[in-house]
Structure formats: structure tokens, C-alpha cells
Amino acid sequence: MSNSVEIHHSSSTMDFSTRSYDDEPEIYICPKDESVKFGAAAVPFFYYTVFTFSLLGNCLILFLLLKYEKIKTVTNLFILNLVISDILFTISLPFQAFYHSNEWVFGNSMCKVVSSAFFIGFFSCILFLTVMTIDRYMAVVHAVSAARTRKLIYVYVASIAIWVTSFVSTIPKFVLYGTRIDSSAGILCEETGYSAEKIDTWKQFGYYQQLTMFFLFPLIVILYCYTLIIVKLFYTKMHNKDKAVKLIFVIVLAFFICWTPYNVVILIKLSQGDTCNDYIDNAYYICRNIAHLHCCINPFFYTFVGTKFRRHLSTLFGTNCWSMFRRSSSSSRTTEYSPQTIYE
Known part of the structure; x- marks a missing residue:
């Protein structure tokens, strides 16, 4: 998240005020002028764009949810939490840009608060996406048992667990992040206040945490659940089941495309240490932005693909533009399953 040359300073205590290190010995681990210039050119425009569309889209979903829906249902409570996590992540983007x-x-x-909000939203968004996938799996593959177990307490426990996990995972960021003054780059907001060895250790820990908890685990869950959902659909009397399969394929493919490059670059950075390769650093900027984009667009996969939210949009904006959605909704009600019911 830093846009500066990576310079670590040795210090045994943490000062919660902006400090100058110009008079202290500096350890230049890796000058990254070219990657910093690339990030300064590419990141701001992307973040401002994502912020605009994500805030508008998620606020629209929140408005439709509060105005037209009964909040206290399993699906809607998960959607509400997902939208909140995305908004929390989104509001940090203008500061980062x-x-x-x-x-x-x-x-x-604000350095600590914005960094923490960024990562809490980032982590919780992935975890809610994973839990919602499990919930859809239960509702489709184990419909009979799910009818008994999918209670509100199930949502409350899962949501509390996700928020607590996200907060705990962000504690190292809150502790390490702070401001310091660099003679060439000005005031920085990055890991500071500890020795280079400790900061590097926590960075390595963060990379491993990202790879295991927030990529491999969700990816395995998503692939497993959606594979069994597809198998279940092929053994049911379902109208337009090919559309449901295509929709599932798009959701899985979107997760894989958005998250795999970012985590591959993280794996490369882990294997090479604090590399001075500008190509890897530039790839990190690009792949990280793609991953961040997925955090902001995923609520649309869980709302506007369903008939309920499309009907709400018809009510809100008029029926002419949404007549085709109404036709598809009416036809789907005559079947045992439809592509939309998987996400309602």
C-alpha cells in the first residue's frame, strides 16, 4: 500500500506520531523508483473509478434491500453483510488513490484507521463470499436438511465469526502501520516503528495468511460447492439448466481470474524475498487492482442475477426497460429450479 521507495529503519519502540528518520542510519533494502512511478500513474485512476461504481452499486443494493426486502432472512442477511464489507473496503480507496x-x-x-478499514473490508468480503457459497450449496444440494438448519442463528454466528476473524487478521496491520517522514518521498503511511527484521517477518506472515486463508481455502470451497451444485442440477427437472451452469461457471471463473494472478505474484515475492525486479512489482500493482475489483463487483452476482432484485429495479426505475426480466421471472416460476433460484 506504500507508494514509496521501500526503506526500513531500525527502532525498538513504536511512536504514534509522525517522525523524521533523516538523522538515523538507513537500510536501503531495495530502491523501487520505476515501480513507484508506475503505481502512481496506474493506481489512482483505477481506485477512483472502482470507488465511484462500487459505492453507487452497493448503495443501490442496500437501498433495494432495505426498501423492498425482509431483512431477517438467511440470504438477505448475508447480502447485507457482504454489502457492508464492500462499502467499508470502498471508502478507503480515495485515500489510497x-x-x-x-x-x-x-x-x-487516519493512516491506521484507513489501512485497517481497507483490510477488514478486503478480508471479510472474501469470507462472506465463501460462506454464501456454502449456504447456496446447502440450499440446493441438501435442501431437506437445509430447511431445518438454515435459521437466523446460523447467519448471526457465521457473520460474527467472519467479522471477528477479519478484525483479528487486521491487528498486525493496525499495529505496524504509521506515518514517518522520508527525505525524498515526504510523509509515508506504511509499516514502521520496528526493526527491518520484524517488519519483514510480519510481511511474510501476511503473505502466507493471504495465500491460505483468503485464497486457497475460499477457492477449494467454491470449486467443491459449485461442482456438487452442478451435479445436483443435472439430476433435477430444471428448465434452462444450461443457463444456471453458465452462470455458475462465470462466477467461479471471475473468482479464479481476479484472485489467481494476485496470489501467484505473492508466491513469487515469497520465494524471491524483497526482490528488486520492477516487472514483478508492476505485476503486483496490476494483479492487486484486479483482485480489489472483484471485492466490489461480487455483490452483483448475488443480487441482480436473482428475480427478486430485478423486480425491485423494475419497480424503482419503471417496467419498460425491465420487461424481459419480468418475462424470464414468470417463466421460471413454473419450474422446480431456475438459474435465478440458486441465488435467491
């Missing part, structure tokens, strides 16, 4: 093209001007406290 400005920082990548300038220095950090928002103060030390």
Missing part, C-alpha cells in the same frame, strides 16, 4: 500520487497528508491516526 490520493496517497499513491502524493504523500500521506491525513495524519498518523
Whole structure:
């Protein structure tokens, strides 16, 4: 998240104020001027764009949910939590965009708060996506038992567990992140206040955490659940089952395309240490942005593909533009399953 040359300073205590290290010995681990210039050019525009569309889209989903839906259902509570996590992630993006093209001007406290909000939203969004996949698997593959077990307490426990896990996973970021003054880059918001060895250790821990908890585990769950959902659909009397399979394929493919390159680059950075390869650093910027994009678009896969939210849009904006959706909705009600019911 830093837009500066990576410079670590040795310090045994942490100061919660902006500090200058110009008079202290500096350890230049790796100058990254070219990658910093690339990030300053590519990241701000992308973040501002994602912020605009994500905020508008998620707020629209939230509005439709609160105005037209009964909140206290299993699916709607999961959607509500997913939208909240995406909004939490999204509101940090303008700060990050400005920082990548300038220095950090928002103060030390905001450095910690914005960084924490960024990662809490980032982590919780992936976990809610995973739990919602499990919920869909239970509703389709184990419909009889799910009717007994899919109670509100199940949503509350799962949601609390996800938020607690996301907060705990963000504690190292909150502790390590702070402001410091660099003679060439100005005020930075990054890991600081500890020795280079400790900071590097926590960075390695964060990379492994990202790979295992927030990529491999969700990927395995998503592949397993959707594979069994597809098998179940082929053994049911379902109208337009090919559309449901295509929809599932798009969702799985979107997750794989958005998250795999980012985690491959992380794996490369783990294997090579603090590399000075500008190509890898530039790839990290690009792949990280693609992963961030998925956090903002995934609520649409779980809302607007369903007939309920499309009917709400018809009510909100008028029926002419949404007549084809109404036709598809009416036809789907005559079948045992439809592509939309998997996500309602």
C-alpha cells in the first residue's frame, strides 16, 4: 500500500506520531523508483473509478434491500453483510488513490484507521463470499436438511465469526502501520516503528495468511460447492439448466481470474524475498487492482442475477426497460429450479 521507495529503519519502540528518520542510519533494502512511478500513474485512476461504481452499486443494493426486502432472512442477511464489507473496503480507496500520487497528508491516526478499514473490508468480503457459497450449496444440494438448519442463528454466528476473524487478521496491520517522514518521498503511511527484521517477518506472515486463508481455502470451497451444485442440477427437472451452469461457471471463473494472478505474484515475492525486479512489482500493482475489483463487483452476482432484485429495479426505475426480466421471472416460476433460484 506504500507508494514509496521501500526503506526500513531500525527502532525498538513504536511512536504514534509522525517522525523524521533523516538523522538515523538507513537500510536501503531495495530502491523501487520505476515501480513507484508506475503505481502512481496506474493506481489512482483505477481506485477512483472502482470507488465511484462500487459505492453507487452497493448503495443501490442496500437501498433495494432495505426498501423492498425482509431483512431477517438467511440470504438477505448475508447480502447485507457482504454489502457492508464492500462499502467499508470502498471508502478507503480515495485515500489510497490520493496517497499513491502524493504523500500521506491525513495524519498518523487516519493512516491506521484507513489501512485497517481497507483490510477488514478486503478480508471479510472474501469470507462472506465463501460462506454464501456454502449456504447456496446447502440450499440446493441438501435442501431437506437445509430447511431445518438454515435459521437466523446460523447467519448471526457465521457473520460474527467472519467479522471477528477479519478484525483479528487486521491487528498486525493496525499495529505496524504509521506515518514517518522520508527525505525524498515526504510523509509515508506504511509499516514502521520496528526493526527491518520484524517488519519483514510480519510481511511474510501476511503473505502466507493471504495465500491460505483468503485464497486457497475460499477457492477449494467454491470449486467443491459449485461442482456438487452442478451435479445436483443435472439430476433435477430444471428448465434452462444450461443457463444456471453458465452462470455458475462465470462466477467461479471471475473468482479464479481476479484472485489467481494476485496470489501467484505473492508466491513469487515469497520465494524471491524483497526482490528488486520492477516487472514483478508492476505485476503486483496490476494483479492487486484486479483482485480489489472483484471485492466490489461480487455483490452483483448475488443480487441482480436473482428475480427478486430485478423486480425491485423494475419497480424503482419503471417496467419498460425491465420487461424481459419480468418475462424470464414468470417463466421460471413454473419450474422446480431456475438459474435465478440458486441465488435467491
